[in-house]
């Protein structure tokens with residue numbers, strides 16, 4: 001085990017258990033006073049109503065820490081301060097250094113995980129909400145796969161339902177070739193709005209649109225073909241956005257609403273046979289317990305409308321059933337904006353009642369906040385026109401190119417383009433992932449692209465600088481070091497930061513709070529800066545020099561791996 005905090009927690013937990021006669025959380029955390037602190041005695045003293053210092057003393061006496069700690073002290077009301085030995089830091093670093101996974105164990109119980117993310121709507125512009133879902137979902141895919149899970153990507157695009165009646169009629173009006181052109185170049189909103197305007201203004205068009213929906217749902221071949229054109233062109237456009245973003249979504253990952261169409265009646269039948277359906281205003285509804293509207297009445301999930309049509313809720317009941325029963329997922333993630341929280345909680349509750357969602361299977365709404373413009377409003381429009389995602393990404397890359405040219409004029413053209421892409425996209429992704437997921441944030445390219453502060457460029461640059469230490473000195477990093485010596489305070493602090501990586505990764509895999517990983521990488525880079533200021537590397541001698549080079553290399557590798565898990569590239573030179 002190379003997880004230092006985990007090791008200490010284990011030892012302290014054993015000691016606490018001896019004293020308490022039952023498992024106790026030793027509450028081990030990083031501390032300013034020593035390397036780590038264990039605060040478990042405080043909670044335990046409240047439980048046993050005895051003196052926390054006395055408990056701490058008994059715990060320390062019971063703890064087996066000789067091989068790990070150089071000093072164990074009790075302070076304040078009963079904190080146990082732990083200072084680890086330099087030797088243990090060195091040994092753990094030797095293990096981490098030789099390991100491509102940097103000492104982070106793969107999951108002990110890998111599972112099948114479905115991740116529902118991105119999910120834009122066909123023939124409609126992808127908005128920034130879809131950008132967030134795409135970025136967060138992509139990071140989740142990378143992290144959970146790296147942990148050894150089987151991850152199934154599910155791009156649940158909206159390409160079914162009543163709007164497609166009007167969209168198909170509009171397509172026929174303007175001609176298929178023109179429509180295909182508008183859609184594939186990404187003028188999705190223009191197309192949608194034109195259809196909408198006609199639908200709202202023209203009764204005859206409205207009628208045609210309604211009949212078209214019926215024809216689509218009854219499988220009329222011509223209508224189906226026209227629908228496929230619409231959806232196909234939209235997918236081509238989405239593919240360009242995904243490629244631009246460098247996310248893993250492919251054409252095989254579509255799991256759109258239409259796919260579930262044939263399963264909806266059977267969902268209704270199953271819920272009905274379980275006695276879960278009730279009629280409300282002619283609609284077949286499930287009333288999951290625990291949800292009431294403002295008027296105090298139970299809230300319905302409308303499974304089948306009075307006209308026989310199915311809606312969003314029916315489809316999501318089908319997604320959850322299939323993902324559990326057919327795909328055998330034990331963890332289901334839905335990365336969707338917070339406004340849909342209640343929808344998902346109701347779906348999960350209904351799935352529990354139906355007996356589909358039973359432990360160990362769990363479903364999580366990985367909710368996220370919005371991206372705001374500089375005016376603090378939802379980033380939607382700029383001078384009246386909608387903000388296109390690709391335009392934002394292009395602007396980020398263009399600006400990054402200018403910065404790259406200024407910072408390192410010696411870079412060749414191709415290399416500069418690659419750096420601009422990594423930095424520009426990295427900046428956008430990192431700004432998103434380093435924000436607490438449930439919070440909104442302001443889309444501010446200046447801040448995202450800054451080379452100081454908690455930004456992607458700062459971390460990428462920190463790593464590139466380390467690469468340049470090796471490159472300029474003509475040294476290949478030694479990954480088989482037998483001995484690593486750490487002694488100076490800045491060395492120890494960096495070592496402890498490096499050894500915390502695994503802990504952070506496990507935590508983030510459980511919570512999908514990527515800002516914790518971002519915060520970790522930022523603090524690692526800061527620990528490195530202090531180390532590099534205080535501890536000469538190339539000018540040091542013998543074992544000290546070799547050890548410090550390993551610390552440099554490990555920092556670079558941890559930054560690269562950590563950023564990689566967030567879907568961000570780190571150029572060796574920039």
Ligand SMILES: NC(=[NH2+])NCCC[C@H](N)C(=O)O
Nearest residue numbers: 116119120121156157158336
């Ligand atoms: N299974 C799901 N409901 N996934 C999310 C779908 C998001 C939907 N297409 C939207 O844009 O709001």
